[in-house]
Amino acid sequence: MKATIYDVSRLSGVSTATVSRAFSAPGQVKEDTRRRVYEAASALKYTPNAIARDMALQRSNRIAYLICKRQATILDEFYAGICEGIMRRANALNLQLIVSTADDWRQMAVNAQSKQVEGVILGGDAAPELVSEFQARNTFIVLVNNRMRGFDLPCVVADEREGIRLAAQRLHAAGHRRIALMMGGYSPYIVGERYAGFIEAMASLGLPVSDADVTMCDRSAASAAMSAMKLLSGPDRPTAVLAVSDVVAAGVMKAARRLGLSVPGQLAVTGYDDSAICNLLEPELTSVHVDVRRMGETAVDLLRQGMDGVQTPRITVIPTRLAERGTV
Amino acid sequence: MKATIYDVSRLSGVSTATVSRAFSAPGQVKEDTRRRVYEAASALKYTPNAIARDMALQRSNRIAYLICKRQATILDEFYAGICEGIMRRANALNLQLIVSTADDWRQMAVNAQSKQVEGVILGGDAAPELVSEFQARNTFIVLVNNRMRGFDLPCVVADEREGIRLAAQRLHAAGHRRIALMMGGYSPYIVGERYAGFIEAMASLGLPVSDADVTMCDRSAASAAMSAMKLLSGPDRPTAVLAVSDVVAAGVMKAARRLGLSVPGQLAVTGYDDSAICNLLEPELTSVHVDVRRMGETAVDLLRQGMDGVQTPRITVIPTRLAERGTV
């Protein structure tokens, strides 16, 4: 059997209270006593039992990260990056982390065990009912990569508009005047921001934006390639396309190849997310970089603070930058 | 305050023992009583406290998934896939999951809290000391994507040799006789298996393998492209390359493009992992598919069984198959 605080207490000749203090508030114990406690502990290979502690302290130190999207798979590169940041920070802060999707969560929520979470990070397009549910249960909430009107929740988002602006500026600097926007099927928030960013950027560059030049497509490369074929086939085609994800950009590059358009010579393209594929494409893809890891870490920090009753900023914006490669 | 079992007991007029049974062993409680308990519970919005239960039951239900690799980042597409399988299953089985890297783990291991895990899944190239440490602590272990001689541990691996053989056969069927092997810097186990698979496959196809045709490179596309340039520049070059990862394959395709070699016309190439990039390359990459999700799920199942004292198979092999696309 594992050693308990009683064993240590007995062996070191002090009370369990002192043993407890020696571990969780070393400052309150006389140097000498503490040493004796530690010795006894290591002799017994004693390790404090986190469960008992949580029980006594009446807290769970458990948080959840729920990815809110329809897709079957919970981890694509983007959310995996956020997840990584969250995991790291959670580990560092000694928080238990449960990772799941909003859908799976509802399934197992019937099961009591789940409810022990003290805080939850909602990634992506969260349903209002989900939010209300957590609020009703007094669970602290942080939104990542999303904002919701009607709810006063702390959220951490990337500087989408800046990201788009950077890409547009780069394209403009390279001499492009006819820039198309291609958007994949992302969440309303993301699409909204990026679209707005595009309009803003084009305006400030003094460039016109023709409706024909902004197109929506699926988030798959194949779908993007199809749309791009249409967009680029005409005689009077845009000379650059600002794609709203790397996958869409890859689709555009496919289309360009099929049409015999050289990149970046006859067509410039920028991606978004700066994902692993950027280096695999030929030429390599210039893309907007967002520090997803940091978004995750920040979310956990906000959650921690919120759970501790500390006032937190309502919205935290993570800067974006342009990772320049060979497609513009 | 949250309702406890006492509140339910009081409201429903039965003892706490009965309330407890009503939830965890409904069969032992008379229908009628049970209904009363449930009513009281829902009226009070009572949810069993998992922490208290674990405390009473003397178990933590906590497992860990440690990714063992040197890279800074814990989640690449491959390990994220495994991780996803693990998370899903862990959630379903009501297991708390801690995800981290071997390195990070050692850092925080000083910290008591960590040690509560009852089982651990080691992904990739685990250090023997790590294993011994867990063994000493009586923590059940399952290996994923790795096997270790000298330790008798359950492990789940993909059928690497079969995967390689499938690729080689496909290449052979397409008429290729001079097939090169390009390996990235993976773990000893993976490199060993895939290399062995290649040798086996070539032999059974009656094809010679020249030492000059098997090359090692970094796991980056850039490095692979460099090596491929060398390999493909000579007059007497291989007509096909079997790459041991999709990233390496992407590098090969880059090299081919630079050398003006058309794919698959003048050069066929196959990848490994069937990752997201396969569809983004042009032409799309034929690649060996491994069901990483299932590997993760299986690992959790084995762990669960092992923790429950059930005998488990020592090695579980997950089948692989070839996802055919346009590069051969």
Add this chain to the structure above:
DNA sequence: CTGAAAGCGCTAACAG
């Protein structure tokens, strides 16, 4: 089928 009572390992007053 149900109840009483004794823990599970740790912490937090409250005294000394």
Add this chain to the structure above:
DNA sequence: CTGTTAGCGCTTTCAG
């Protein structure tokens, strides 16, 4: 600075 003591919420014999 240290010890005593009373829980934290749930499970589980052991009786009834």
